[in-house]
Amino acid sequence: MNDFLARLAGVIGSANLLTAEADTTRYTTDQRGRYHGRPLAVARPGSSAEVAALVRLARQHRVAIVPQGGNTSTCGGATPDGSGRQLLVALERLNRVRALDAANHSLTVEAGMTLAAVQQAAADADRLFPLSLASEGSCQIGGNLSTNAGGLAVLRYGTMRELTLGLEVVLPDGQVLNALSGLRKDTSGLDVKQLFIGAEGQLGLITAATLKLFARPTAHATALVGVWDAASAITWLNALKDAFGDRLTTFEILSEVCQNLLAHYHPGQLPFTAPWALLIELSDSGDSAELSERLVAWLARQDMxxxxxxxxxxxxxxLWQLREAMSETQKRDGPSIKHDIGVPSSAIPAFLDEAGTALQAAFPGVRVVAFGHAGDGxxxxxxSHTRPGNAELFADEPRVNEIVYDLVYRHAGTLAAEHGIGQLKPHWLARYKDPVALALMKTIKQALDPAGLMNPGRWL
Amino acid sequence: MNDFLARLAGVIGSANLLTAEADTTRYTTDQRGRYHGRPLAVARPGSSAEVAALVRLARQHRVAIVPQGGNTSTCGGATPDGSGRQLLVALERLNRVRALDAANHSLTVEAGMTLAAVQQAAADADRLFPLSLASEGSCQIGGNLSTNAGGLAVLRYGTMRELTLGLEVVLPDGQVLNALSGLRKDTSGLDVKQLFIGAEGQLGLITAATLKLFARPTAHATALVGVWDAASAITWLNALKDAFGDRLTTFEILSEVCQNLLAHYHPGQLPFTAPWALLIELSDSGDSAELSERLVAWLARQDMxxxxxxxxxxxxxxLWQLREAMSETQKRDGPSIKHDIGVPSSAIPAFLDEAGTALQAAFPGVRVVAFGHAGDGxxxxxxSHTRPGNAELFADEPRVNEIVYDLVYRHAGTLAAEHGIGQLKPHWLARYKDPVALALMKTIKQALDPAGLMNPGRWL
Known part of the structure; x- marks a missing residue:
């Protein structure tokens, strides 16, 4: 291993190879404080060529690689194990804009740029890069790609996958796949870049990407609406799509329990409470006053x-601050068993009803905090509060997950809508995913990374 | 082989196993009349289960499979070879709607439905399925998926890939992959369905798909505009995006040569001619009169x-008929060497300029007919007319292709934007595609179809 580290220092420079615990500690614990790793070292390569040389060297020495972006995974996806044998590769020094083509609405960036920096680079060219999520100030675009990130504007613009035109990837054999591209249409062979989006670093290291940009909306209209029940919320979603088409950019929902928490911890901020609150945003060219007027006129004709x-x-x-405060507000109120689930939007009311009933039956007095991107399901x-006092909550986690996931899959849903699998959910994935799909994933892993050195011990 | 055919007849019914030339001939010649195949037989399975049984049987007997949808490939992608040993599998009997979830804006259909029937099923539910292309009356959704079809509304809605939420695929080993899904966001493992989109049947047979639907626009505004040059066209494209955002649904261009052909063969139809004509369509909720008024007001402020x-x-x-008449009009005027190319939109003017110059230098008097989806590049x-009289045109095809494709790749483009590779372009793909990407495609093919029985002899 010393030989490996010495040669690696030769590739990336010894200043970029961290081994002292004081230097590595910020990389080795995940953001929720749930996973603590002990890496062989933390490597900070400065270019794709250095990443490729690093991968070839690691392969020779059979050293496993755990890639890391902004270390904002909620599933421990970027935390190494405790063996002291895995190399953590931080992409943060690959943080340059490679090319901006405003007339083609495309931007090529390196994997280590933060999402906020990418948004800013687009804005500087009077364009929009629409991916938007809570950790945008620190998460990196390589992590967004590796988890196929979602967030607040998927309803209109799609997930990271749909925002990606091209990728550069260092493959497990150390070759550099140049699939960077500014093309909207390309049927020249398999679209191999798709494999690496959402692969959580298990098939190679993404080093750069060409991203889609959009015309920057100049008008926004934002409303908070209270409705009676979840079924009404979905009726609203579809009525808004009919009335405003692609202008509907955000459709978030907050249950009454959520609103009560916000009212308690942020007194005076919430204009009202209702069984369900809808945060609605339209965006468009033109000006905000006109768009808001149209929204007001439309709302005046609805029941609410x-x-x-x-x-x-x-x-x-x-209004946005209320939505964005939700995670932190809930944290202040104590721990909870979190689920990042998706179902078809049309199934949200039935799912909420059935899951609420099943959880109450199993855990009388249980509290469910449900909110999020209902426009995407x-x-x-x-x-929380599966038992009085909420102190032994996590003892109930397996049973709670089982109740929730059973119902999610009964409604053709997913147990990981936007946060990925990481270390947190591999056994749940194995239980609920179509076995043919799982076997196919493993076939692909075996074909691309037969030595199993890319982020091993996850779910492939 | 007789044993195989007898057992196959047992699976799909002898009425659905065609061997007489009179019955098979409509499947064995491609729509351009360029490729003529001689299959072992034509099989018309009636369900996914029958397709799976067929694949298992073919595997036992080492019979290669060539899948076919509406037989509208422009690259011979669905025509068997002349060996008489390949089984042509027509998916046309898998033509049912499996599920419609209007509230989730999703529709699950079998692979053999025509695109027009899918559009109609969406319209019947007051929804839009936006894929639209010339052959929509006869092409089938399985073929659209297998070639990642593009067409006239990609600018706004994306290609077939972006319109696909889920797939059902019979894998080369005869297992059925159930990746049907109505979810917009799903990070539960690799998105394996992506592999089969654009794979031209070389990795398995797509039997069903869940498609994205959209709110149906109620307003359209359509204009034909004449501008001085291709650079102006791209300036217009971006000005329209800024002014109208996602309302811009179509942005097609026609060169002056195209307009002259239209004027000649469809006299009195074209309102004017110009160096370049732009066909622009906006769509929106609301009503057409108001949207057209907005477009007129905006146009009044532009130079044209x-x-x-x-x-x-x-x-x-x-106006649409003029655009749609282009292919057939050109055909009436004689043969041409066709290219389905893509470059970043921003590179269109330089590409046209350089390619025109290079072709004129090589073939004085050459005629270039350039038109299409400039909004997607x-x-x-x-x-045509590389030599006077145009009679020996195809003798010049290799040199013409080389000139065109060299410049396409100099501008980071593609030699197959929306028609795929098929039998027409494998050697060109091998020449121009990134070798690391090509090797990766072959690794995947080998992993999924080690016996090489899925649409063999193409480009994998």
Missing amino acids: LDGVVAQSETERQK NLHYNV | LDGVVAQSETERQK NLHYNV
């Missing part, structure tokens, strides 16, 4: 319990 | 040579 439309950018930000469905 | 905005549905159809770039 309560509703407000932001009349200024400040008011708009206040993606809910954060968090369970 | 000439322009008309359709004032009625009849006028709109007339995809042009149909067809070359």
Whole structure:
């Protein structure tokens, strides 16, 4: 191993090879504090060529590689094991814009750029890169790619996969796949880049990507609306699509329990409470006043319990802050068993009803905090107080997960809508995923990484 | 082989196993009349289970399979070889809607449904399935998937890949992969369905798909505009995106040569001619009159040579008919060497300029017919009259292709934007594609279809 580290230092420079615990500690614990790894070292290569040389060297020495972006995985996807034998590869020094083609609405960036920096690079060219999520200030685009990130604008713009035109990937054999491309249409062979999106680093290391940009909307109209039940929420979703088409950019829901938590920890901020609150945003070219007027006129014709439309950018930000405060607010109230689930939007009401009933039957007094991206069928469905006092919550986690996931799959859903699998959910994946699909994934892993050195011990 | 055919007849019914030439002939010649195959037989299975049984049987007997949808490939992708040993599998009897979930904006259909029937099933539920292309009346959704079809609305809605939520595939080992799904977001493992989209049947047989539906636009505004040069066309494209955002659904261009052909063969139809004509369509919720008014107001502020905005549905159809008549009009004028190329939109002017110059230098008097989906960077770039009289045109095809493709790749383009590779272009693919990408494709083929029985002799 010393020989390997010495040769690696020769490739990336000894200043970029960290072994002292004081230097590596910020890479070795995941952001939720749930996983603690002990790597052989932390390597910080500075270019794709260095990544490729690193992979070839690791292969010769049979050293496993755990890639890491902004270390914001909620599933321990970027934390090494405790063996002291895995090399953590931080991509953070690959943080340059490679090319901007505003007239083609495309931007080529390296994997280590933060999402916020990518958004800014697009904005500087009067373009929009629409991916938007809570950790955007620190998560990196390589991690967004490796987990096929979702977030707040998927309804209109799609997930990271749909925002990706091309990739550069260092393959497990150390070759560099140049599949960077600014093309919208290309049927010249298999679209091999698709394999690496959402692969959580198990098939190679993404080093750069060409991303789709969009015209920057100049108008926004934002409303918070209270409705009676989840079925009404889905009726609203489809009525909004009919009325406003692609202008509908965000459709988030918050249950009454969520609103009560917000009211408690952020007093005076919530304009009303209702069984369900909908955060709706339209965006468009043109100006905000006109778009807001159209939304107000449309809302006036709908049945609702309560509703407000932001009349200024400040008011708009206040509505968004409520939504964005949800995760942290819940954390302040104590631990919960979190689920990042997806079902067809049409199945949300039935799922919520059945899951709520089943959990109450198993754990009388249980609390469900449900909120999220209902426009994409993606809910954060968090369970606490399975027993009075909530102290032994995690003893109930297996049974809670089973109840929730059984119902998710009965509604043709997924146990990982946007956070991936990581270390947290491989055994659940093995239990619920189509076995033919799972076997096919493993066939691909075996074909691309027969030595099993790319982020091993996950789910492939 | 007789044993195989007898057992196959037992699986699919002898009425669905065609061996007489009178019965098989409509499957064995491609639509351009360029490829003529001689299959062992034509099998018409009626369900996914029958397809799976067929594949298992073919595997036992080492019989190669050539899948076919509507037989509209322009590259011979669905025509068997002349050996008399390949089994042509027509998916046309798998033509049912499996499930419609209007509230989830999703539709699950079998592979043998025509694109037009899928569009109609969506329309019947007041939804839009946006894929639209010239052969939509006869092409089948399985073929659209296997070639990642493009067409006229990619600019706004994406290619077939982006319109696909889930797939059912019979794998080369005869197992059925159930990756049907109505989910917009799913990070539970590799997105294995991506492999089969654009694979031209070389990795398995797609038997069903879950497709994305959209709110049906109620307003259309359509204009034909004349501009000075290709650079202006791209400036217009981006100005339209800025002004109208996602409303911009179609942006097609026609060169002056194209317009002259239309004027000659369809006299009185073209409202004007110009160095370049742009066919622009916006779509939206709301009503057409208002949207057309907005387009007229915007056009009034632009520099142009000439322009008309359709004032009625009849006028709109007339403008579209001109665009749609282009392929057939060109055919009437004689043969041409066709190219289905893509470059970044921003590179279209330079590509056209350089390719035109290079072809004129090599073949003085050559005629270039360039038209197509400039909004996606995809042009149909067809070359004729390399010699006076155009009689020995195809003798010049290799040199013409080389000139065109060299420049396409100099501009980071593709030699197959939306028609695939088929039998027509494998050697060109081998010449121009990144070798690491090509090797990776072959690794995947070997892993999934080690016996090489799925549409063999193509490009994998």
